[in-house]
Amino acid sequence: MMKLVLVLLVGWTWTSSALVRVPLRRVPTIRSQLRANGLLEDFLKDHRPDMFNRRYAQCFPPGTPSLRLGRSSEKIYNFVDAQYYGDITLGTPEQNFSVIFDTGSSDLWVPSTYCVSQACGTLHRRYRAFESTSFRHDGRMFGIHYGSGHLLGVMARETLKIGSLTAWNQEFGESVYEPGAAFVMARFDGVLGMAYPSLAEILGNPVFDNMMMQKAVDEPIFSFYLSRKTSSSNTQGELLLGGKDEALYNGPINWLPVTAKGYWQIKMDSVAVQGATTLCSRGCQAIVDTGTSLIAGPTVDIISLHQLIGATPTNIGEFLIDCVRLSNLPHVTFVLGGTEYTLTPEQYVRKEMFGTKEFCFSGFQAMDFVSAEGPLWILGDVFLTEFYSIFDRGQDRVGFATAKHPTEL
Template sequence: MLKLLLVLLVWSWTSSALIRVPLRRLRSIRTQLRADGVLEEFLKDHRPDMFNRRYAQCFPPGTPSLRLGRSSERVYNFMDAQYFGEISLGIPEQNFSVVLDTGSADLWVPSSYCVSQACGKSLHRRFKAFESSSFHHDGRMFGIHYGSGHLLGVMGRDTLKVGLTAINQEFGESVYEPGATFVLAKFDGVLGLGFPSLAEILGNPVFDNMMAQKIVDKPVFSFYLSRSGGSSPDGELLLGGIDESLYNGPINWIPLTSKGYWQIKMDSVSVQGVSSFCPRGCQAIVDTGTSLIAGPTNDSFLLQQLIGATPTNIGEFLIDCSRVSSLPHVTFALGGVDYTLTAEHYVRREMLGDRELCFSGFQAVDIVTPEGPLWILGDVFLRRFYSVFDRGQERVGLAVAKQP
């Protein structure tokens, strides 16, 4: 009886120490645009070169995020984002839906002073600094360059609640969000969980602030993303530890090779057991803010050919839905362990009216770093594998995720 009591006490302590942030999965911007028949026009208007020419004059001269080459250093693409969590800012609480993004380090939400269409009352919730008794004005300006646009804003500090409460959290209030990307977005803002070196907003990123204030039990957070559309919630961010009930087998730990993105060494990428890419190793980032799996252009195009995907005129790759069961497996070797995706894992299915379309879950993105070009292991990969982000020991952990 005493042993049972001790077990129950330990269980209740560990359960209370782990903070769960439910995630919702919604239709992506790309899916919405395709359903409305305007995806091609949107992509043409939001190419980085076109976007810069149209809106650069709207930003103050010297805005850091507009510097030439910035987009090759920072990759944020929310066109395909699907998983969102709820946070609150201020006292009394003001609620916002955010992308929980390990590929960036800033927290921002729309400001009540925002002048863009994306900040319309009926579209997104806006932060009202004058209604918060805990708000501290900063006054400094920030700019962030996204793959599909820029935003500009001012910085402040306030109480943040995301399952637990952090005080004096630095964040950005966006006042200008040009273009249509954020008009269509199902989220209000972004909460970055990368390292401070990625941040455009000065001060501690959210998880650094939580560690400094000692409000997380361990300097660890983890993600579980469900593949099933009928589960509730559709995923979880767990702050302060891991949940062994969400994965099978042991966690494989991979040390970080750089502290900006959650960057690790990838041993190889193989298709149907044949090593096809980076046989001498390459670099990869584990990124919850990117939905697809991305690789250097040449490698990505070859990979699309090997899985039988054919290009469209807007850069997507289509797959014959009737052939999905016969497509090859794709395996990523990380830390000496093979992580294999079947076609059911890497093919994205969408309904367009009464017709099913199948798209490749791989895309081409060129990110050049001193360590070489980067691959991005986004949500297509992370729905298959439970992911652990360990700031204390500077490592990423992966295990096979349980699915309902």
């Protein structure tokens, strides 16, 4: 499949003044909803936990006789634990959709009105091409294969709005087949990818690239503030398009260069447990991914980490921790660009209530994902909740600063 890569020059001049805030709502994880309804164990019997994060995708040109993939590229997206979503509109007049703003992928897709799967039922909104005067037919088909199923659809072009920003003639996918329980229980309708164009499976420019080309944003930057689960229901996360918000973080920004322009991939110096035991001791690569709920790493390292924090494996892929022991558990520190980012047990352990009983689950997950630069770690929402993240396409870098939460704002 041909890839379209857009090269951005650092010296571009930005003449617009658009800076748009997109509220991000946090909801119970799909995994916890499955568990609460007694469905998780049966679901995981057929779909190993590590497979939820594997995606294979391919675009098909007109006239393709079969939807069988000729080749595949492996990507990361955790549908089972997706938590943060916001709103967009497509079409004229506008049709509303909730999407995951995902820095671990580059494509935009929403369900089509012609979707035949249970996942496209009454809980999810579907795009109605025949009602939009700005709809443009594309003709190509696309397919995305997940460990728990696959997604098929057709491609189109449409007017996209995020807040007051508009991307004209935006390529996107209309899904017509979404098997799997994870899609059925998802609170979001689709996904809006925010990684580099080389990661895109739908030919054309990703959404943020289109906005930069059309000079819809003030700067070639977007940033994320993710709310904590323990915050009040009125506290929302935020995606800021076109800049960063100094009111949402403390201290200086630590900038790290992107090492491979596909994912937002950076170099990680090391991972330390209680400042002593060191993982990734010679440095390793990491992906900054808003679409993955947990922190993932190579199996050998995550097994060692779980042993150090006293996590016990279950028969459905979860790692349990004794809630009474939280105050005695070690801190886990990620060193990025010489700066330490420390997570306390209260920050890397997820608490969930089932009836009157509280359970504590590890926020770390084993996943063997290898790139040309070696094994990759994934810094997902467990990490990004604590640290404000800034994604700079102008200078190809990612910035981190300590996030301010409600008691600090």
